[in-house]
Amino acid sequence: MNHTTLTFYGGLRTIGGTVISLQYDDSRIIFDFGFVYSPENNIFDRQIKPRKNSVVKDYLKLGLIPSIDGVYNKEDLPEHSSIIPADTYTGNTTVLISHLHLDHMGAMGLINPSVPVYMTEDSLHLYQTLDVIGEGVQGNRGYSSCKYNQPFTVGKITITPIQVDHDVLGACAFHIQTPDGAILYTGDLRMHGAHPERIQAFIQKAKEIGFDAVIMEGTTLSSEEELAEEMLVAKKELPEDLVTETMIPVKMTEVLKETKGIGIFNIYHRNIDRIRGVLQAGIETGRKVVLEAGTAQIALNHLGAQNFLVFESEEIRQSPVPEWQSQLFDKTSTISYKQINQNPGQYFVQNSYDHSLELFDLNVENGVYLHSNGVPLGSFDPAYHNLERVLQNIGLERVSIGTGGHAIPQNLSYIVEELDPATLIPLHSFHPERLQPKNGMQLLPQYGKTYLLTEGKIGEK
Ligand SMILES: [Zn+2]
Ligand SMILES: [Zn+2]
Numbered sequence: 001m002n003h004t005t006l007t008f009y010g011g012l013r014t015i016g017g018t019v020i021s022l023q024y025d026d027s028r029i030i031f032d033f034g035f036v037y038s039p040e041n042n043i044f045d046r047q048i049k050p051r052k053n054s055v056v057k058d059y060l061k062l063g064l065i066p067s068i069d070g071v072y073n074k075e076d077l078p079e080h081s082s083i084i085p086a087d088t089y090t091g092n093t094t095v096l097i098s099h100l101h102l103d104h105m106g107a108m109g110l111i112n113p114s115v116p117v118y119m120t121e122d123s124l125h126l127y128q129t130l131d132v133i134g135e136g137v138q139g140n141r142g143y144s145s146c147k148y149n150q151p152f153t154v155g156k157i158t159i160t161p162i163q164v165d166h167d168v169l170g171a172c173a174f175h176i177q178t179p180d181g182a183i184l185y186t187g188d189l190r191m192h193g194a195h196p197e198r199i200q201a202f203i204q205k206a207k208e209i210g211f212d213a214v215i216m217e218g219t220t221l222s223s224e225e226e227l228a229e230e231m232l233v234a235k236k237e238l239p240e241d242l243v244t245e246t247m248i249p250v251k252m253t254e255v256l257k258e259t260k261g262i263g264i265f266n267i268y269h270r271n272i273d274r275i276r277g278v279l280q281a282g283i284e285t286g287r288k289v290v291l292e293a294g295t296a297q298i299a300l301n302h303l304g305a306q307n308f309l310v311f312e313s314e315e316i317r318q319s320p321v322p323e324w325q326s327q328l329f330d331k332t333s334t335i336s337y338k339q340i341n342q343n344p345g346q347y348f349v350q351n352s353y354d355h356s357l358e359l360f361d362l363n364v365e366n367g368v369y370l371h372s373n374g375v376p377l378g379s380f381d382p383a384y385h386n387l388e389r390v391l392q393n394i395g396l397e398r399v400s401i402g403t404g405g406h407a408i409p410q411n412l413s414y415i416v417e418e419l420d421p422a423t424l425i426p427l428h429s430f431h432p433e434r435l436q437p438k439n440g441m442q443l444l445p446q447y448g449k450t451y452l453l454t455e456g457k458i459g460e461k
Contacts, residue, residue: 004180004453005461008445009066010036012427015219016103019066020185022453023091024178027155030071031096031174031185033111034104035064039381055138056110065107071095073112086112094118094154097143098187099171100126100270101405109139118152120161121145122170126270129301132324133294148172149205160209162202165193167245167271167373167405169302173202181212181456184419188217188428191411192238192403194245194273203418212456213443214421218429219406227409232434234413243403245273251401252281252348252370261366262344263287264351264359264396266374269295271405272302274372278348279305287348290335293325295350300331309335311349313358337361353383356390364396373402409434423458 011018017036056076070089097119124145160175282289312334376383422440426432
């Protein structure tokens, strides 16, 4: 008898690393294929060297990627592994990637090339740029694209990507329909981004198609001691003190206007809205925005923006640069720290954590460092203390102007209330149990158990 099964491989009580498989007949989809986000527990401490020829074996051993049949290359698996390699697996598998954060896509390059990996067109375009600038994932394979609101099928499973708003270009939710029922997987999302209307449209669209269960992220949920019950009361409105994505350039402008010296910023450049915000703050304050080459490439490809300079240090000038970078330098104007130092107060200069030592060459007197969700994200990351050491060393004040990519608890409750699913499966959270459905039932799945979807209901097999 045909039926739909659901298996959860990762991401139930962690931030990211969500890997779920849904199977009907001989067709299976696996959604998201990234690593758990946990910089404090990162085995790769820069002393242990990753072994390039043994990535799948080592990652399986470390529990960084799931032990899952039909996904990996035979030659990548351990010799007597019980995991069935992709080439001998009889079913038909497709992997879906909701967005390009490492906790959702970091391991997708390790999937056998015969298994299609789908992401939205926006995501694929961004991925192509990331690959060019050296931020592609490990592994060599191709990727396929899908369009928002355009269903496609894998066997008898129909998938509809629905755009959401998150702090990365191209993020989507997936509506997954099988003959036994429909599941809505939200991916990551927020209501305080630059495009809240996308969340309303997402809710609308999902209700229109209909679904039985919602698999929902709950990143911002915390324990009862840390998060009072009333903070979970569903609210569409944002609290007044919540910084929204659109407020970031305003806040940056305020600080920069008070600053005589150089303005430095540290962002995560997969968030296109943040790059746009930085460029806007530059216009508002009459400062020239100076981008690092990788970010400049993204701004050029995905914003069509040209109103920036590209940072070119003495070191970059004297060493051979990759082809994309020399092409970028041809297309844009570059600037060195020496030129910036002639009048630092006229500039708003990007500095990512890995380039922290470049700060030593800049005149940072009376300057400010605007930390705007670039890594390291917080004191839980050991790298955070290193950043503080560098800034202390040069006497540069750090001001945090940022906002998260995940819906705040009352907005999560609002989305759940609006969707009102018969079954709610919260995950991608340290406290998924705190997200309750209005009328339906809450399911907190367990690893290794298989769940059955029959006539729209989910139960243990
Ligand atoms: Zn995530
Ligand atoms: Zn994300």
